[in-house]
Amino acid sequence: MYINKVATKDNNLTWHSCVITKKERAHMKKQNPCIIWLTGLSGSGKSAIANEVENLLSLKGYHTHLLDGDNIRHGLNNDLSFSDEDRSENIRRIGEVSKLFVDAGLIVLASFISPFRKERQAVRDLVGSKEFLEVHINTPICVCEQRDPKGLYKKARKGEIKFFTGIDSPYEDPINPEITIDSSKCTIKQSAEIIFQHLIDNGTLKSHRSKERELLG
Numbered sequence: 772m773y774i775n776k777v778a779t780k781d782n783n784l785t786w787h788s789c790v791i792t793k794k795e796r797a798h799m800k801k802q803n804p805c806i807i808w809l810t811g812l813s814g815s816g817k818s819a820i821a822n823e824v825e826n827l828l829s830l831k832g833y834h835t836h837l838l839d840g841d842n843i844r845h846g847l848n849n850d851l852s853f854s855d856e857d858r859s860e861n862i863r864r865i866g867e868v869s870k871l872f873v874d875a876g877l878i879v880l881a882s883f884i885s886p887f888r889k890e891r892q893a894v895r896d897l898v899g900s901k902e903f904l905e906v907h908i909n910t911p912i913c914v915c916e917q918r919d920p921k922g923l924y925k926k927a928r929k930g931e932i933k934f935f936t937g938i939d940s941p942y943e944d945p946i947n948p949e950i951t952i953d954s955s956k957c958t959i960k961q962s963a964e965i966i967f968q969h970l971i972d973n974g975t976l977k978s979h980r981s982k983e984r985e986l987l988g
């Protein structure tokens with residue numbers, strides 16, 4: 772179990788301000804940094820859609836980064852379990868990492884089940900509502916279970932995985948997400964385009980940006 776050592780004034784910590792500001796870093800990238808936070812059940816399509824959005828952004832020359840649930844648990848968060856407490860810590864750390872990338876001027880795609888409202892709200896509060904776009908991938912659980920891309924629902928139904936979101940652990944629907952997508956009703960590409968269009972409409976992206984990604988290698 773993770774033991775939280777709260778940093779207090781007693782730890783003799785002092786914040787050191789950077790000479791180059793977040794605004795200047797974003798200006799260098801010629802983009803408005805933000806977090807696009809995809810939340811939803813396992814198999815709802817978060818990773819598939821996040822990758823397609825990143826592809827669209829990259830084609831237009833935007834500098835992005837994608838943070839994805841399983842990948843983060845392979846490294847930074849490999850000490851955390853799936854207990855409620857550790858799930859909270861998982862999201863808290865991801866929020867902090869996302870904020871660092873936003874400070875660096877990047878557009879961050881974060882694809883995490885993130886089942887609890889409180890934790891998602893904490894990330895929103897951390898970066899500020901203007902730079903946080905909550906995307907609820909609201910795909911019916913029967914469709915997610917039918918897809919079962921990792922075979923996890925099958926294991927959860929057999930009792931081989933405990934505390935599986937949607938089966939024996941809760942998923943708290945977002946109350947007021949910026950975007951809701953039911954991926955059983957549209958293709959991956961259509962979902963990505965809905966998010967991309969929202970970013971143009973809210974001013975995060977410039978509609979006229981035409982730079983194409985340079986092909987590497």
Ligand SMILES: Nc1ncnc2c1ncn2[C@@H]1O[C@H](COP(=O)(O)OP(=O)(O)OP(=O)(O)O)[C@@H](O)[C@H]1O
Binds near residue numbers: 955
């Ligand atoms: N319309 C669609 N939208 C999204 N995914 C779809 C769609 N149709 C089929 N799929 C497939 O469903 C699967 C969704 O799995 P994906 O890994 O994206 O889910 P996830 O929400 O990231 O799950 P997890 O939380 O377990 O990582 C993929 O294999 C994807 O190709």
Ligand SMILES: [Mg+2]
Binds near residue numbers: 817818839840841882
């Ligand atoms: Mg995923």
